[in-house]
Ligand code: HPA
Protein backbone atom coordinates (compact mmCIF):
# COMPACT_ATOMS: atom_id res chain seq x y z
CA UNK A 520 0.00 0.00 0.00
CA UNK A 521 1.30 3.50 -0.79
CA UNK A 522 1.99 5.81 2.09
CA UNK A 523 -0.75 8.11 0.89
CA UNK A 524 -3.27 5.22 1.10
CA UNK A 525 -2.03 4.41 4.60
CA UNK A 526 -2.51 8.06 5.57
CA UNK A 527 -6.07 7.87 4.23
CA UNK A 528 -6.92 4.52 5.78
CA UNK A 529 -5.69 4.77 9.35
CA UNK A 530 -8.06 6.25 11.92
CA UNK A 531 -6.95 9.66 13.17
CA UNK A 532 -7.96 12.31 15.69
CA UNK A 533 -7.69 16.03 15.02
CA UNK A 534 -6.86 18.18 18.05
CA UNK A 535 -6.18 21.64 16.64
CA UNK A 536 -8.91 22.93 14.36
CA UNK A 537 -10.67 26.29 14.48
CA UNK A 538 -14.19 25.79 13.21
CA UNK A 539 -14.25 29.37 11.87
CA UNK A 540 -11.11 28.43 9.93
CA UNK A 541 -12.95 25.65 8.11
CA UNK A 542 -15.28 28.08 6.33
CA UNK A 543 -14.88 27.37 2.62
CA UNK A 544 -14.83 30.26 0.14
CA UNK A 545 -17.96 28.71 -1.44
CA UNK A 546 -19.87 28.78 1.86
CA UNK A 547 -18.60 32.29 2.62
CA UNK A 548 -19.93 33.42 -0.76
CA UNK A 549 -23.27 31.65 -0.30
CA UNK A 550 -23.85 33.10 3.20
CA UNK A 551 -22.82 36.59 2.10
CA UNK A 552 -25.54 36.41 -0.57
CA UNK A 553 -28.08 35.01 1.90
CA UNK A 554 -27.54 37.82 4.41
CA UNK A 555 -26.81 40.60 1.88
CA UNK A 556 -23.31 41.07 3.27
CA UNK A 557 -20.93 42.89 0.92
CA UNK A 558 -17.59 41.10 0.65
CA UNK A 559 -14.52 42.84 -0.79
CA UNK A 560 -14.37 40.13 -3.50
CA UNK A 561 -16.13 39.76 -6.85
CA UNK A 562 -16.39 35.96 -6.78
CA UNK A 563 -15.21 32.76 -5.06
CA UNK A 564 -11.93 32.74 -7.03
CA UNK A 565 -11.08 36.19 -5.71
CA UNK A 566 -11.63 34.99 -2.14
CA UNK A 567 -9.21 32.11 -2.75
CA UNK A 568 -6.69 34.43 -4.38
CA UNK A 569 -6.68 36.66 -1.27
CA UNK A 570 -5.30 33.84 0.89
CA UNK A 571 -1.67 34.89 0.79
CA UNK A 572 -0.41 35.75 4.23
CA UNK A 573 2.85 37.18 5.49
CA UNK A 574 2.27 36.49 9.17
CA UNK A 575 -0.37 35.49 11.73
CA UNK A 576 -1.99 38.94 11.90
CA UNK A 577 -2.47 39.24 8.13
CA UNK A 578 -4.36 35.94 8.27
CA UNK A 579 -6.40 36.85 11.35
CA UNK A 580 -7.64 40.05 9.68
CA UNK A 581 -9.22 37.98 6.86
CA UNK A 582 -10.35 35.20 9.18
CA UNK A 583 -12.37 37.54 11.43
CA UNK A 584 -13.80 39.36 8.40
CA UNK A 585 -14.79 36.03 6.81
CA UNK A 586 -16.55 34.90 10.01
CA UNK A 587 -18.82 37.95 9.63
CA UNK A 588 -21.05 36.01 7.20
CA UNK A 589 -22.05 33.55 9.97
CA UNK A 590 -25.32 34.92 11.31
CA UNK A 591 -27.99 32.37 12.22
CA UNK A 592 -28.20 28.90 13.72
CA UNK A 593 -28.39 27.24 10.30
CA UNK A 594 -25.12 28.94 9.22
CA UNK A 595 -23.27 27.54 12.26
CA UNK A 596 -24.86 24.14 11.68
CA UNK A 597 -23.74 24.13 8.03
CA UNK A 598 -20.21 25.23 8.95
CA UNK A 599 -19.86 22.43 11.50
CA UNK A 600 -21.59 19.84 9.31
CA UNK A 601 -19.32 20.57 6.32
CA UNK A 602 -16.22 20.18 8.53
CA UNK A 603 -17.44 16.93 10.10
CA UNK A 604 -18.34 15.54 6.67
CA UNK A 605 -14.79 16.35 5.61
CA UNK A 606 -13.57 14.46 8.71
CA UNK A 607 -15.48 11.43 7.47
CA UNK A 608 -13.66 11.65 4.11
CA UNK A 609 -10.26 11.90 5.85
CA UNK A 610 -11.06 9.06 8.29
CA UNK A 611 -10.92 11.35 11.31
CA UNK A 612 -12.88 9.41 13.91
CA UNK A 613 -12.53 11.91 16.75
CA UNK A 614 -12.03 15.67 16.70
CA UNK A 615 -11.57 18.37 19.35
CA UNK A 616 -12.83 21.57 17.81
CA UNK A 617 -12.00 25.13 18.83
CA UNK A 618 -14.53 27.90 18.50
CA UNK A 619 -14.06 31.61 19.22
CA UNK A 620 -17.23 32.85 20.97
CA UNK A 621 -16.04 36.46 21.15
CA UNK A 622 -15.82 36.63 17.34
CA UNK A 623 -19.59 36.16 17.36
CA UNK A 624 -20.77 37.73 20.64
CA UNK A 625 -18.95 40.95 19.67
CA UNK A 626 -21.27 41.08 16.63
CA UNK A 627 -24.37 40.58 18.76
CA UNK A 628 -24.70 36.84 18.06
CA UNK A 629 -25.35 34.95 21.28
CA UNK A 630 -24.18 31.58 22.57
CA UNK A 631 -27.70 30.21 22.00
CA UNK A 632 -27.36 30.77 18.25
CA UNK A 633 -23.94 29.25 17.53
CA UNK A 634 -24.06 26.53 20.17
CA UNK A 635 -27.40 25.23 18.88
CA UNK A 636 -25.99 25.00 15.35
CA UNK A 637 -22.70 23.38 16.45
CA UNK A 638 -24.34 20.83 18.75
CA UNK A 639 -26.95 19.80 16.19
CA UNK A 640 -24.23 19.06 13.60
CA UNK A 641 -22.08 17.22 16.15
CA UNK A 642 -25.00 14.98 17.16
CA UNK A 643 -25.81 14.24 13.51
CA UNK A 644 -22.14 13.38 12.79
CA UNK A 645 -22.10 10.97 15.72
CA UNK A 646 -25.28 9.30 14.46
CA UNK A 647 -24.47 9.22 10.74
CA UNK A 648 -20.67 8.90 10.67
CA UNK A 649 -19.84 7.58 14.14
CA UNK A 650 -17.51 10.57 14.62
CA UNK A 651 -17.07 11.78 18.19
CA UNK A 652 -16.36 15.46 18.75
CA UNK A 653 -15.52 17.68 21.71
CA UNK A 654 -15.60 21.48 21.90
CA UNK A 655 -12.77 23.77 23.04
CA UNK A 656 -13.86 27.32 23.84
CA UNK A 657 -11.01 29.68 22.94
CA UNK A 658 -10.50 33.17 24.31
CA UNK A 659 -9.16 35.84 21.96
CA UNK A 660 -5.89 37.00 23.51
CA UNK A 661 -5.94 40.44 21.85
CA UNK A 662 -8.98 41.20 24.05
CA UNK A 663 -8.82 41.73 27.82
CA UNK A 664 -8.86 39.16 30.59
CA UNK A 665 -12.11 40.75 31.83
CA UNK A 666 -13.66 40.00 28.45
CA UNK A 667 -12.53 36.37 28.78
CA UNK A 668 -14.12 36.19 32.26
CA UNK A 669 -17.35 37.59 30.81
CA UNK A 670 -17.26 34.95 28.04
CA UNK A 671 -16.70 32.14 30.53
CA UNK A 672 -19.75 33.38 32.45
CA UNK A 673 -21.91 33.61 29.30
CA UNK A 674 -20.98 30.01 28.45
CA UNK A 675 -22.42 28.69 31.72
CA UNK A 676 -25.55 27.04 30.25
CA UNK A 677 -23.26 25.09 27.90
CA UNK A 678 -20.52 23.90 30.29
CA UNK A 679 -21.57 20.27 29.90
CA UNK A 680 -20.90 20.52 26.15
CA UNK A 681 -17.46 22.13 26.48
CA UNK A 682 -14.43 19.95 27.27
CA UNK A 683 -11.61 22.48 27.32
CA UNK A 684 -10.79 26.17 27.33
CA UNK A 685 -8.11 27.58 25.03
CA UNK A 686 -6.27 30.74 24.02
CA UNK A 687 -5.80 31.93 20.44
CA UNK A 688 -5.48 34.99 18.15
CA UNK A 689 -2.54 37.47 18.02
CA UNK A 690 0.25 35.92 20.07
CA UNK A 691 3.03 38.52 20.15
CA UNK A 692 2.44 41.09 22.89
CA UNK A 693 -0.30 38.95 24.49
CA UNK A 694 1.55 36.40 26.64
CA UNK A 695 -0.26 33.67 28.58
CA UNK A 696 0.44 35.57 31.84
CA UNK A 697 -2.22 38.11 30.76
CA UNK A 698 -4.84 35.36 31.32
CA UNK A 699 -3.52 33.62 34.43
CA UNK A 700 -6.58 34.35 36.62
CA UNK A 701 -9.26 33.33 34.11
CA UNK A 702 -7.52 30.04 33.32
CA UNK A 703 -7.15 29.31 37.03
CA UNK A 704 -10.90 29.79 37.34
CA UNK A 705 -11.61 27.64 34.25
CA UNK A 706 -9.42 24.87 35.66
CA UNK A 707 -11.30 25.01 38.98
CA UNK A 708 -14.54 24.50 37.02
CA UNK A 709 -13.13 21.25 35.64
CA UNK A 710 -12.18 22.28 32.11
CA UNK A 711 -9.11 20.91 30.37
CA UNK A 712 -6.72 23.68 29.35
CA UNK A 713 -4.94 24.35 26.05
CA UNK A 714 -3.17 27.46 24.74
CA UNK A 715 -1.52 28.57 21.53
CA UNK A 716 2.11 29.27 22.40
CA UNK A 717 5.39 29.26 20.53
CA UNK A 718 3.81 29.68 17.09
CA UNK A 719 5.15 33.21 16.51
CA UNK A 720 5.88 33.89 20.17
CA UNK A 721 9.09 32.87 21.96
CA UNK A 722 9.79 29.76 24.02
CA UNK A 723 9.14 31.81 27.19
CA UNK A 724 5.44 31.94 26.22
CA UNK A 725 5.39 28.12 26.23
CA UNK A 726 6.89 28.13 29.73
CA UNK A 727 4.20 30.61 30.84
CA UNK A 728 1.44 28.43 29.37
CA UNK A 729 2.82 25.46 31.33
CA UNK A 730 3.62 27.18 34.60
CA UNK A 731 0.92 29.84 34.84
CA UNK A 732 -2.01 28.33 32.90
CA UNK A 733 -1.27 24.68 33.78
CA UNK A 734 -2.03 23.55 30.24
CA UNK A 735 -2.85 19.97 29.25
CA UNK A 736 -1.59 20.65 25.71
CA UNK A 737 0.28 23.33 23.80
CA UNK A 738 -1.12 24.42 20.43
CA UNK A 739 1.73 24.79 17.90
CA UNK A 740 4.75 25.04 20.24
CA UNK A 741 7.23 24.66 17.36
CA UNK A 742 9.56 27.31 18.82
CA UNK A 743 10.25 25.07 21.85
CA UNK A 744 13.50 24.02 20.17
CA UNK A 745 14.99 27.38 21.11
CA UNK A 746 15.19 26.27 24.76
CA UNK A 747 16.89 22.99 25.75
CA UNK A 748 15.43 22.98 29.26
CA UNK A 749 11.94 23.40 27.78
CA UNK A 750 12.53 20.52 25.37
CA UNK A 751 13.58 18.33 28.29
CA UNK A 752 10.48 19.35 30.26
CA UNK A 753 8.08 18.69 27.37
CA UNK A 754 9.67 15.29 26.90
CA UNK A 755 9.64 14.35 30.56
CA UNK A 756 6.02 15.43 31.16
CA UNK A 757 4.86 14.32 27.69
CA UNK A 758 2.94 17.57 27.27
CA UNK A 759 1.49 17.25 23.76
CA UNK A 760 2.16 19.76 20.98
CA UNK A 761 -0.59 20.09 18.36
CA UNK A 762 1.53 20.99 15.34
CA UNK A 763 0.03 22.40 12.11
CA UNK A 764 2.49 22.09 9.20
CA UNK A 765 0.57 23.82 6.38
CA UNK A 766 -0.38 26.62 8.77
CA UNK A 767 3.29 27.16 9.65
CA UNK A 768 4.14 27.36 5.95
CA UNK A 769 1.25 29.68 5.01
CA UNK A 770 1.94 32.06 7.93
CA UNK A 771 5.68 32.12 7.16
CA UNK A 772 6.69 30.54 10.48
CA UNK A 773 8.86 28.43 8.11
CA UNK A 774 9.93 29.26 4.53
CA UNK A 775 9.87 25.71 3.19
CA UNK A 776 8.18 22.50 4.40
CA UNK A 777 11.60 20.83 4.23
CA UNK A 778 12.57 23.04 7.20
CA UNK A 779 9.71 21.82 9.39
CA UNK A 780 10.95 20.54 12.76
CA UNK A 781 8.07 18.17 13.60
CA UNK A 782 10.10 15.01 12.93
CA UNK A 783 13.06 16.36 14.91
CA UNK A 784 10.68 17.00 17.81
CA UNK A 785 9.20 13.51 17.45
CA UNK A 786 12.66 11.93 17.38
CA UNK A 787 13.63 13.95 20.45
CA UNK A 788 10.85 12.11 22.31
CA UNK A 789 8.15 14.82 22.33
CA UNK A 790 4.48 13.95 21.98
CA UNK A 791 3.70 15.75 18.71
CA UNK A 792 0.56 15.49 16.59
CA UNK A 793 -0.42 16.65 13.08
CA UNK A 794 -3.38 19.02 12.62
CA UNK A 795 -4.89 21.37 10.06
CA UNK A 796 -5.56 24.55 12.17
CA UNK A 797 -7.58 26.60 9.61
CA UNK A 798 -7.77 24.20 6.65
CA UNK A 799 -9.66 26.31 4.12
CA UNK A 800 -7.30 29.26 4.65
CA UNK A 801 -4.06 27.26 4.73
CA UNK A 802 -4.58 25.01 1.73
CA UNK A 803 -5.38 21.64 3.20
CA UNK A 804 -7.28 19.41 5.59
CA UNK A 805 -5.65 16.83 7.85
CA UNK A 806 -4.56 14.26 5.26
CA UNK A 807 -3.15 17.08 3.12
CA UNK A 808 -0.95 18.03 6.09
CA UNK A 809 0.32 14.45 6.40
CA UNK A 810 0.93 14.28 2.65
CA UNK A 811 2.76 17.63 2.61
CA UNK A 812 5.05 16.38 5.37
CA UNK A 813 5.62 13.15 3.50
CA UNK A 814 6.48 14.95 0.28
CA UNK A 815 9.06 17.21 1.93
CA UNK A 816 10.41 15.06 4.75
CA UNK A 817 9.94 11.59 3.32
CA UNK A 818 8.06 10.01 6.22
CA UNK A 819 8.12 6.26 6.65
CA UNK A 820 5.12 4.13 7.53
CA UNK A 821 6.07 3.74 11.19
CA UNK A 822 6.33 7.52 11.59
CA UNK A 823 2.88 8.05 10.06
CA UNK A 824 1.34 5.45 12.36
CA UNK A 825 3.15 6.92 15.39
CA UNK A 826 1.86 10.41 14.59
CA UNK A 827 -1.69 9.05 14.22
CA UNK A 828 -1.36 7.10 17.50
CA UNK A 829 -0.14 10.30 19.17
CA UNK A 830 -3.32 12.07 18.07
CA UNK A 831 -5.31 9.69 20.27
CA UNK A 832 -2.75 9.66 23.08
CA UNK A 833 -2.89 13.47 23.27
CA UNK A 834 -6.69 13.63 23.05
CA UNK A 835 -9.13 14.12 25.92
CA UNK A 836 -10.83 10.78 25.21
CA UNK A 837 -11.18 8.25 28.07
CA UNK A 838 -8.09 6.03 28.41
CA UNK A 839 -9.85 2.82 27.31
CA UNK A 840 -11.15 4.49 24.14
CA UNK A 841 -7.67 5.85 23.36
CA UNK A 842 -6.18 2.36 23.74
CA UNK A 843 -8.73 0.86 21.31
CA UNK A 844 -7.99 3.48 18.66
CA UNK A 845 -4.21 3.16 19.08
CA UNK A 846 -4.58 -0.55 18.54
CA UNK A 847 -6.50 0.12 15.33
CA UNK A 848 -3.86 2.61 14.12
CA UNK A 849 -1.17 -0.04 14.21
CA UNK A 850 -3.37 -2.73 12.68
CA UNK A 851 -5.28 -0.82 9.97
O1 HPA B 1 -3.02 29.61 14.09
C1 HPA B 1 -3.64 30.41 14.83
N1 HPA B 1 -2.99 31.09 15.77
C2 HPA B 1 -3.61 31.94 16.58
N2 HPA B 1 -4.90 32.19 16.50
C3 HPA B 1 -5.63 31.54 15.58
N3 HPA B 1 -6.92 31.62 15.32
C4 HPA B 1 -7.18 30.80 14.31
N4 HPA B 1 -6.03 30.20 13.91
C5 HPA B 1 -5.03 30.66 14.71
Ligand SMILES: [Zn+2]
Nearest residue numbers: 537687738796
Ligand atom coordinates in the same frame (compact mmCIF):
# COMPACT_ATOMS: atom_id res chain seq x y z
ZN1 LIG C 1 -4.66 27.51 15.84
